[in-house]
Amino acid sequence: MVKKQRKKGRDKRRAERTGAARASAATGNVHSHTPLPDLTLLADLPYGAGRELNLDLAARLLAACFAACQPCQRTLAKKLRSEQRPTLAALAGAVFGSVPAVGVFTSPTTRSWAPLARAAAGAHSAAMTDGRALAAVEAMDDEAASDLLEDTLDMWAVGTPEKVADLLQALRSPEAPPRPADPLDAFREAGVKVVTLDDLDLPEVPDAVPHYSVVLTRKFMPDGRPLPMLTLVCEGAGAGIADLRARTDWAPWDLRRLPELDVNWRVRVDIASRTLRCLVHTDAEGDDDHRLWAAAEDVRLPDTYWNLLDTAQHVLVAGPLKDGRDESELKTAADAGELLAVVARVSFQ
Structure with missing residues (x-):
């Protein structure tokens, strides 16, 4: 009985570590998506408000997205939403804190949160931020957090681990090399497809809107x-x-x-x-x-x-x-x- 309990404990820890389902972990048939992107620069960005981030979990989630592995994505995304809100804020802020406007296809949650991320970006470092962006993420219910995470992964997942690292370097604080004149250029160079209002065939809006x-x-x-x-x-x-x-x-x-x-x-x-x-x-x-x-x-x-x-x-x-x-x-x-x-x-x- 003791041996069986120890085995269950090992399976549970392996499932938590790998993101695999418990049954897969018990048989040793776990998914390991490599290479993992290096996300250490997330800790230098202000969106996590200086809180400890689970960069390993974030890297494994992005790697699962690169591999289009839905089971791992579901498991890891649920863990990130429920247990790692500072990490979610950092991942989302790295994307939406640097663009002048979010895409027209993002969720209402992301559209309302993005201005807080842009304001946090002005703090330049995790130690200086006022924490409003993180506070908003921590106050979200599971549905809203899921919308924010899905929009974030949609942006990151079209890249590669190497391009993600290059993008994070470009988004680092102003002490690093200067950013491109157009912040969207960093996403284009990283392989992220950027859709702006100019790219859409929208009717013209009158200048004098009541x-x-x-x-x-x-x-x-x-x-x-x-x-x-x-x-x-x-x-x-x-x-x-x-x-x-x-x-x-x-x-x-x-x-x-x-x-x-x-x-x-x-x-x-x-x-x-x-x-x-x-x-x-x-x-x-x-x-x-x-x-x-x-x-x-x-x-x-x-x-x-x-x-x-x-x-x-x-x-x-x-x-x-x-x-x-x-x-x-x-x-x-x-x-x-x-x-x-x-x-x-x-x-x-």
Whole structure:
């Protein structure tokens, strides 16, 4: 019995070390993908915030991707997501922290996290970073972490171990040789296929797109509980009631009864920085199909408003107003039949 238990222990440790399934480890039929890329430079990048990284696990995962070995990829990726979030942040940051914009085919999770990675890149070293990029990765649920890792591996896996090493060297801190004028050149030289908006046959977007700013406030529900509220204020040519009617299906609001809940409208907020990101409409699959408002910069929400968002999980969105500083403007717009509103869900990322 003792001998059998020891064998099980050895099989378990071998499975953890190699990434193989337990049955494969027990028979000695484990996968070993070589050569492993040298990822030691990941520790010099700021995305792991100075935390200890499991570079061996990361290297074996990339090697499994190079070999297109799905069983090893699944096993190692699960271990990385669940146990090695600093390593995940470092792998992802090495890619998305150096490009000016993420690809159009990346997940919403990666698109919202990439600005944090770019901000961390300005710290130049792991010791100097403020840790927001890592904090955001550690706060992700398994689905979001899986999306970030999948996007990251899609970028790395088209290279080779040698090209990955060259790319990491190019992405090292500014004390190293200067980067190319175009950061995307480093990925092209490493064999990574780069797709930009210029490469896509997209329709031209008018220069003067109506846009809005938002004012934070709250509204009390019939039972007396407070509900966070965003008021849209017109900014730029074309913004107004006609534009909102054309771009939304929001109903007129008279300030009395709460408007209807529409789960397809989402107010996205960033957990790590406690900032508003955007107001979007989603399709049946949950993908963004229309963005009505996006933050021009990161402004940390007041603690009271953040706590209200966290408690209510929904936001009353109303507009448009021409000024937004006078609360009586809401009533004026409502009396004139020029106030639209909806209750949207809060999406924490």
